Amino acid sequence: MKAMYYDAFEKTPEIRTLPDPSPSENGVVIKVEATGLCRSDWHGWMGHDPDIRLPHVPGHELAGTIAAAGRGVVRYKVGDRVTVPFVSGCGRCGECRSGNQQVCEAQFQPGFTHWGSFAEYVALDFADQNLVHLPESMDFATAASLGCRFATSFRAIADQARVEGGEWVAVHGCGGVGLSAIMIAAALGANPIAIDISEEKLAFARTLGAVAAINTRQTDDVAGAVREITGGGAHVSIDALGSPATCFNSIRNLRRRGRHVQVGLMLAEHATPEIPMAQVIGHELEIYGSHGMQAWRYDAMLAMIVAGKLDPKRLIGREISLDEAVPALTAMDSATDLGISVITRF
Numbered sequence: 437m438k439a440m441y442y443d444a445f446e447k448t449p450e451i452r453t454l455p456d457p458s459p460s461e462n463g464v465v466i467k468v469e470a471t472g473l474c475r476s477d478w479h480g481w482m483g484h485d486p487d488i489r490l491p492h493v494p495g496h497e498l499a500g501t502i503a504a505a506g507r508g509v510v511r512y513k514v515g516d517r518v519t520v521p522f523v524s525g526c527g528r529c530g531e532c533r534s535g536n537q538q539v540c541e542a543q544f545q546p547g548f549t550h551w552g553s554f555a556e557y558v559a560l561d562f563a564d565q566n567l568v569h570l571p572e573s574m575d576f577a578t579a580a581s582l583g584c585r586f587a588t589s590f591r592a593i594a595d596q597a598r599v600e601g602g603e604w605v606a607v608h609g610c611g612g613v614g615l616s617a618i619m620i621a622a623a624l625g626a627n628p629i630a631i632d633i634s635e636e637k638l639a640f641a642r643t644l645g646a647v648a649a650i651n652t653r654q655t656d657d658v659a660g661a662v663r664e665i666t667g668g669g670a671h672v673s674i675d676a677l678g679s680p681a682t683c684f685n686s687i688r689n690l691r692r693r694g695r696h697v698q699v700g701l702m703l704a705e706h707a708t709p710e711i712p713m714a715q716v717i718g719h720e721l722e723i724y725g726s727h728g729m730q731a732w733r734y735d736a737m738l739a740m741i742v743a744g745k746l747d748p749k750r751l752i753g754r755e756i757s758l759d760e761a762v763p764a765l766t767a768m769d770s771a772t773d774l775g776i777s778v779i780t781r782f
């Protein structure tokens with residue numbers, strides 16, 4: 437199979453021919469039809485993720501067709517159109533048995549713990565527990581775009597923050613996660629506020645449901661601006677970027693008993709950010725993480741998509757080839773693309 441491959445961190449990946457994978461007893465091999473490019477792939481390539489062992493094939497946001505299935509797989513068959521959450525649970529540990537596969541103790545992450553989907557084929561373990569059938573009406577590129585950012589945002593907004601109609605939701609960072617969060621919060625009847633450094637992204641966020649926008653390049657006091665717009669602070673705030681400044685502002689701009697959800701990754705030198713802990717205590721703030729979403733929760737998200745209340749296709753920027761993905765990956769940290777890039781040609 438053709439695949440993107442690297443044997444050292446920060447070294448330009450190459451496109452290579454590697455042996456086709458075969459399925460494990462309880463796993464499948466997927467013929468990858470579409471796979472999204474994500475900042476986590478860039479973090480992995482930089483060496484920020486301790487799960488990655490070299491040599492490596494990245495890629496974790498995927499959709500495709502089952503090409504082969506292990507003998508133990510009962511719910512899926514060759515030819516099925518599927519996607520998978522980027523965190524797949526083992527199905528056996530305590531977290532999986534309580535329905536929290538997104539924090540499984542023995543999790544399988546294509547593109548991190550195992551070789552991923554920037555390839556013609558990818559092998560996935562624990563297929564019965566984690567695969568998700570695609571609705572007839574959904575194309576592969578849209579399905580691939582759900583696996584990480586959109587699903588993580590859905591869990592952050594709907595499940596972790598428990599956003600309700602009429603609440604103010606501040607969204608710090610309008611990349612893939614932030615724009616998804618704005619679309620989902622608006623669909624649930626909340627009032628999202630888009631916060632970013634780019635006028636172009638803020639304008640796009642408004643078309644997705646943001647009722648107000650704050651350009652942090654033109655605002656010294658971001659938390660104060662949110663408090664003013666919301667009459668006292670946001671009920672819910674999301675750090676969708678992952679930086680000490682956005683994390684701090686996201687907690688700072690909450691009203692009393694507000695909920696902060698950290699979705700943007702905090703790795704390397706950002707791993708221990710400053711947090712206004714006196715405010716967390718005095719105002720009884722709630723601080724959550726959000727890490728992917730369980731396969732069984734896809735039902736609710738897919739139902740909203742099929743019903744037309746969510747339209748993740750609008751967040752797709754470019755469809756690119758596997759070759760074009762190499763420079764796109766290595767330049768990811770400085771990319772200013774509106775919308776996400778999805779590899780659809782191999």
Ligand SMILES: [Zn+2]
Nearest residue numbers: 526529532540
């Ligand atoms: Zn598990």
Ligand SMILES: [Zn+2]
Nearest residue numbers: 474476584585
């Ligand atoms: Zn991702």
